[in-house]
Amino acid sequence: MSAQQPAKRQDQRKVIGTHNGTFHCDEALAVYLLRQTEVYRDAAVKRSRDPAVLNTCDIVVDVGAVYDESKQLFDHHQRGFTEVFGHGFTTKLSSAGLIYKHFGKEIIANKFHLALEEPKVETLWLKLYKEFIEAIDGIDNGVSQYPNDVEPKYRNRTDLSSRVGWLNPAWNESVESSGVDALFEKASSLTGEEFVGRLTYYGGAWLPARDLVAAALYDRTRVDGSGRIILFTQFAPWKEHLFELETEADVPVFAKPFYVIYPDETGGNWRIQAVPVSPESFESRKALPEVWRGVRDDELSRVTGIDGGIFVHASGFIGGNQTKDGALAMAKKALEL
Structure with a gap:
């Protein structure tokens, strides 16, 4: 060498x-x-x-x-x-x-x-x-993290x-x-x-949730010809994925879904949720009808004309029904109102 x-x-x-x-x-x-x-x-x-x-x-x-x-x-x-x-x-x-x-x-x-x-x-x-x-x-x-130099209300040192x-030795610690x-x-x-x-x-x-949302978005016209209703057969977080997938698929504004139907986390009842205008927004693309809002149970069934009503939130962003067919009927009727 x-x-x-x-x-x-x-x-x-x-x-x-x-x-x-x-x-x-x-x-x-x-x-x-x-x-x-x-x-x-x-x-x-x-x-x-x-x-x-x-x-x-x-x-x-x-x-x-x-x-x-x-x-x-x-x-x-x-x-x-x-x-x-x-x-x-x-x-x-x-x-x-x-x-x-x-x-x-x-x-x-x-x-x-x-x-x-x-x-x-x-x-x-x-x-x-x-x-x-x-x-x-x-x-x-x-x-x-704040490009406009906005002063944060508190310090975060848990990141x-x-x-x-904090794992480093202290300045006055000999190691x-x-x-x-x-x-x-x-x-x-x-x-x-x-x-x-x-x-x-x-x-x-x-x-896997993204895959479920992609499949439901693709199949939405089978649920309703308008394409405005998405149906999930199992509960999964969908909001973030929906907006990203709509963008990737270049879904036009007139074809974007208004309502999402899914079983609640207990699996016993079903939910109808209005899609927000953006993932963090409290404003819906089309909120559930005003006359339904804040109404519950039998009174809701009477107002909607659909059996199995559970509730509609006062803001109209979400509601519930005892069955999938009931929740889907609520979504279809809401499209007309």
């Missing part, structure tokens, strides 16, 4: 490099995510700012002032770094976002035993960035980034570097546990 050739590591495990000292949520999560990939599974970690040490690592995150995927260098602190996730997201990436952008689809595909090109993988990849990763990127990069920060490294591993496990929990929910509950 020539003197110029670096000695080979005896430990053939891959090594992830990141900075030492105070650790943060972004590199703690980045390390966890890398350990969920085939290449870096169970990799060791070296925490240092020494270029000579970092040069021995197989991949480096959050240190080194270079972003170059081909060289497996993923820092975001350097002057001129402006990388964002894309797909409509504009928050500057931290090391968590960088690693997720490049390796997230593989992690998701492996988790659910899906092909990398399966559309569900991209759907979950974008959802997890929006609901979980982007906030970590924003906090680490100092991106204000994941804050909880990782050896090996002890800090152990705390970093604890932080990485914490971020990973929350990431996997969120991914498990979105893949196991959120995505």
Whole structure:
């Protein structure tokens, strides 16, 4: 072996490099995510700012002032770094976002035993960035959540980034570097546990609900020729999915549904709910008729002319009937009024 050739590591495990000292949520999560990939599974970690040490690592995150995927260098602190996730997201990436952008689809595909090109993988990849990763990127990069500098009414220090920060030794606490490294591993496990929990929910509950809503939206003209009524045969969260799917399918305004019919969570009765004008709005596209509002039970059955009436909310956004046919009859009659 020539003197110029670096000695080979005896430990053939891959090594992830990141900075030492105070650790943060972004590199703690980045390390966890890398350990969920085939290449870096169970990799060791070296925490240092020494270029000579970092040069021995197989991949480096959050240190080194270079972003170059081909060289497996993923820092975001350097002057001129402006990388964002894309797909409509504009928050500057931290090391968590960088690693997720490049390796997230593989992690998701492996988790659910899906092909990398399966559309569900991209759907979950974008959802997890929006609901979980982007906030970590924003906090680490100092991106204000309030672009107009509105003063919040209270401080929130229960977020994941804050909880990782609290794992660092106090300023007046003397801890050896090996002890800090152990705390970093604890932080990485914490971020990973929350990431996997969120991914498990979105893949196991959120995505199946989306499939149900997509099928019901497609079949709505079989329920009523107008296409204004959607029928679910089982309860599932539908609001967020409906608006996204309408946009994806480019459903014209005149064909968008007014009412959703579904069994309540007990499975005993049925609900008719007016679709809001937006996911967070209290205003409905077409509220249930004013004359029905605030009326209950037998009086509601009398007013509507439909047996099995339970209630209609005073605002007209939701009502109930004892049977599916009754709820569907209420929806059809409401379209006419």
